[in-house]
Amino acid sequence: MALMLKNARVIDPQVGLDEVCDILVRDGRIVEVGHNLTMEKGVERDLSGKVLVPGLVDIHVHLREPGGEQKEDIASGTRAAAHGGFTAVCAMPNTAPVIDNAMGVEYVKAVAAAKGKARVYVAGACSQGLKGETLSEMGDMVAHGASAFTDDGKGIQDAGMMRRVMDYASQFNRVVMVHAQDNGLVGDGQVNEGVASTRLGMLGWPAEGEEIEIARDIALCRLTGCPLHIQHVTTARGLDLVRAAKAEGLPVTCEVTPHHMFLTEDAITDEYQTCFKVNPPLRTAEDAAALVAGVADGTVDCIVTDHAPHTDWEKDREFELAPFGMTGLETSLGLVLTHLVNEGVIDFNRMVELMAVNPRQLMRDEPVKIEAGCVADFTVIDPEASWTVEAGDFYSRANNSGFIGAQLKGRATDTYVGGYATMEDGVVVE
């Protein structure tokens, strides 16, 4: 089937493209990019006034299936992805059972193929059962399509085990992604240690609990040569560690989330809003500003959401008993456009690097460029659309967003995966 996308402003820094043009797609791949293109028959869409970029990818998402289907499943989570403008996501392995073997990888990929509205990369666990003790069968998981490895949700506490993980993983051309958390320092920490923990009378989750593990894992990267990706960096000094590692030439990358950039510990008031309970916690305004600066200066490689859906009853309870996490797939692009692109902090080219090019590269997938021969995964953006984040509009099964009520400008209107629309005019295509 042919698809003609006409008159969008097409932006792709990979091929140095930023102009209004047409794209002709056939059989899931781009056939031609140019002006005044025509085709004999097929679907034609006029995208005047829109921006078209290579399909966005979020490499830190909890789809919750198997085991957590009350919160989200692969069908609902990938619909949320499509609605947010994402053509692909990477599913974290902390499900029940944990995705720590080939069968788990196959299950997620099979369900995604059958019911999904986005491509799903599968991250396998580094250690069996996420226990941080015994290596998982990474080789078998790679053979069955695992795209990366992580024990996300937990830090691997033992440095010797972490070295083993990285040594072993280094043979597979896969990135090891780490949730940096030293349990000895973090303990039952609930909120950022400092003003928030004192004011709210709860145990603190200190910045050092994250920074020490980042420093350790960078040292192990130096030792093992294994590509290392630091997940959800939240502190200024943590980012400095990554900056220094990159300057040294180590294969270290990192990601930040919209909530750590655009919210701070001050958001949590005496109402103890559990929607702001995330791990790592919301930090200080200085930290948030440092993350934004890192996005602008190139230190940060990806923007991800750490989309962490929970049921209303799990979140509507005592702060200390509520689970960590907020959703993000359906607000990420709008937040990035509103606070970074519209504000001139970054341009569309940099946004595409952060949300499409680099994440896809970290998943070791082929690049999606806007040129003939490439896979037709696109995100179409209306940069002028003003909208308010409302829980009722989410395709996610969950509504534990920290941004309900936010006024945003810019959003995805259409999403194409392999030449097929997964969202059209803001509505997920069934």
Next chain:
Amino acid sequence: MAFNHKHLIDITQYSADDIMLLLETAKNFKQVNERRVKKVPTLKGFTVVNMFNEPSTRTRSSFEIAEKRLSADSLNFGGSSTSTVKGESLVDTVETLCSYKIDLIVVRDKHAGVPRKIADVSGVSVIDAGDGKHQHPTQALLDLYSIWERKGSFDNLKVAVVGDIGHSRVCGSLIPALKIMGCDVTVVAPPTLLPARPDILGADHVSSNLDEVLPEMDVVYMLRIQRERLEGAPYPSLREYNMLYGLTQKRDKLMKPDACVCHPGPINRGVELDSFMADHPERSIILDQVYAGVLVRMAALYLLLGGSNDGFDA
């Protein structure tokens, strides 16, 4: 003077005038407590639920006595029989209680923020009787009452708060309350028992040397070492804690002659206080604090549930 509060949850929401009104009201209730028939019909027909989701002896009995002396109907709810144990959520429990048409909930919970949550869900008045490591406003008020009664005013008072500041809900209310009343507050503790930001609570000075601090102080407030609430051991032994931070007879000579000693109870004798100090006839106002607990809780119940003088036959 107008009292415009529905809840007593966050002491920082109270002005110095609000607090003085509470203390003056508490003082008026002394008359009720010191006559033969210790009861007034002031809150007759009001239903108060004492929701204690964590063990408490003093606070709970103090509230119960206050409620009974004001003729409120009270329901004790909580402990191991709570529906929470059966898996009911806090929200559902509160909504169930509210279906009984109650007027006020007194809540003690081991989790910070629960009183506010209950206030939002229930719509009735809420008194925080201690939430996690966060606040314990009636404790702060009874402390203020005892200090006020002893010292006559709060002007230029220097107060040391000594001990487990970091894990103490008492401090979460007491230190801000002392600041609201204009006192100069020094917190004294080993660094392992300090919160991340004592200044956020309102502390003017931070010290880890009790002997240096004592000579300046008008009030020395000794905190209980809460052994059950300490993750890991923040001091090597109770012996060493007592040596460095215990208010003992040998430190008596360092103190101002008219300095008084407070403690929220229950006391660990031989740890934060020795018997000489705990029972000191001039310095210790610890039992005055217990009595003040009944008075300020009567005042809080009275003011939160209407506050007019109707039926207040004191």
